[in-house]
Amino acid sequence: MNHFTTSRPPMPAQRQAAAPGSTEAHRLAKELMDAMNALLGLVERETELVRAGRLREAMAFETQKQELSRRYVGAVGQLKANQAQLAKSAPELLSTLHRHHDAFRAMLQVNLTVLATAHAVSESVVRGVNAEIQKRNVPNTYTAAGRRAAPGPRHITPLAVSRSL
Numbered sequence: 001m002n003h004f005t006t007s008r009p010p011m012p013a014q015r016q017a018a019a020p021g022s023t024e025a026h027r028l029a030k031e032l033m034d035a036m037n038a039l040l041g042l043v044e045r046e047t048e049l050v051r052a053g054r055l056r057e058a059m060a061f062e063t064q065k066q067e068l069s070r071r072y073v074g075a076v077g078q079l080k081a082n083q084a085q086l087a088k089s090a091p092e093l094l095s096t097l098h099r100h101h102d103a104f105r106a107m108l109q110v111n112l113t114v115l116a117t118a119h120a121v122s123e124s125v126v127r128g129v130n131a132e133i134q135k136r137n138v139p140n141t142y143t144a145a146g147r148r149a150a151p152g153p154r155h156i157t158p159l160a161v162s163r164s165l
Helices: 022-051 055-059 062-081 083-089 091-137
Strands: none
Touching (some): 022 062, 022 083, 083 091
């Protein structure tokens, strides 16, 4: 008698990745909503600070913003991986998430617009300061034709800017 053929209970079949049921769908949705709400709160605060010109305070949110963004991307990835099953098991939840995400995207667009405006203004200020410095360093001379002489490279001085506010 072969001792390998003795009666053994059959091994349980490998569990396939379970399609998210109603509770799993609600967990995924809650995870995404929490990530979006936390990130949105932080972005709104950052937008207020940048509008008020308090850039140093706004920059302090960078680490927290990265962590919340990582949470958000992870939650979106999980939701996308299970989107077909969610559409079948909880279509109303999916449509609610889409609406909330559209509002989230609109607020992010406002934030990006404020940041782009602040960047453009600061760049304009730096360019203006540089132009004034260069005007003072360039000799005021004229060519034989009576036109203003273009400054040579030896007359242009670099502008040093400290990035720490």
